[in-house]
Each structure stands twice: as structure tokens, then as C-alpha cells.
Amino acid sequence: MSTPAAGPGPLVGVVVASHSAQVAEGIVELALQMAREQAPGIRVLAAGGAVDGSLGEDPARIAAAIEEADAGAGVVVLVDFNGAVHASRFALESLLDPALAARVRLSGGPLVEGAVFAAVQASIGDDLETVLATADGAAAYDKHVTD
Numbered sequence: 001m002s003t004p005a006a007g008p009g010p011l012v013g014v015v016v017a018s019h020s021a022q023v024a025e026g027i028v029e030l031a032l033q034m035a036r037e038q039a040p041g042i043r044v045l046a047a048g049g050a051v052d053g054s055l056g057e058d059p060a061r062i063a064a065a066i067e068e069a070d071a072g073a074g075v076v077v078l079v080d081f082n083g084a085v086h087a088s089r090f091a092l093e094s095l096l097d098p099a100l101a102a103r104v105r106l107s108g109g110p111l112v113e114g115a116v117f118a119a120v121q122a123s124i125g126d127d128l129e130t131v132l133a134t135a136d137g138a139a140a141y142d143k144h145v146t147d
Helices: 021-035 059-069 082-095 111-123 128-140
Strands: 013-018 044-048 075-079 104-107
Touching: 013 021, 013 059, 013 082, 013 111, 021 044, 021 111, 044 059, 059 075, 059 082, 075 082, 075 111, 075 128, 082 104, 104 128, 111 128
Parallel strands: 013 044, 013 075, 075 104
Antiparallel strands: none
């Protein structure tokens, strides 16, 4: 993780797009617990589940979460499976204002670690590309499960 960005300003937002509303909400809760120590106003939002509450994706829910997460510095969206990738891309290409869509990045990083690392990185004021790189880089996080 890098050093904080100079000067106050809007923070990068984070959206967790999952097939499961409960999974997305749990990850957001964890990420916020870690990031709020640095920035109480950090925007980390869940966009999980289908319209009817079942497992699935809802591009409109993802688009709404992106709109709410954006404070002007952009948004990193973390996804779980390919359906969430496609729903997120649809939201970006068809549902969001192009100016906002230009400030959104999809991360290929792991959902849990990527969201937590991204939220913490955003909370210290890093820019969109740094937050994205941190989320993507979480794939290399060594949990030391083997000797």
C-alpha cells in the first residue's frame, strides 16, 4: 500500500457486485470496518443478488450503487463471477452517464481481499488507478497457509 495522496478531496468509491446480496453486504461490512478508521465518509456499497432477491445479478442495482459510491474521484467495482462482470459492463455501457462510466474501473482481483484492500487504499486518499491496482494486486496476497 502506498502513502496518502496530498490534500483533501473526494475519495474513490468501491462497489461489491456479487450473485448474492448477503455475500456483497458481508464483504462491504468487513471493508467498512477496516477503512472507516482512516476515512469515516468512505463510500463502499453492495450490489448483490437479482431483482427478486434470489441469486443473480441486476445491472440497474449495480449502476445505482456506482452512482451512490462516486464522490467525483471514480469507483472501483469488484465482481465475483462472469455474470457479475457482464452485468457490470452492461451498467457501464448502457445505464450510466458516460462521464461517470469513464471514472469506473472493473477489478479482476479477489472479491473479499480486493474489496477490503481497495477500501483501505481509497480511505487514505489514493487515486482511482492506485485503488484499482491494489484491488487487482490482492490476488498475490500471501496468506501463509503452507510452510
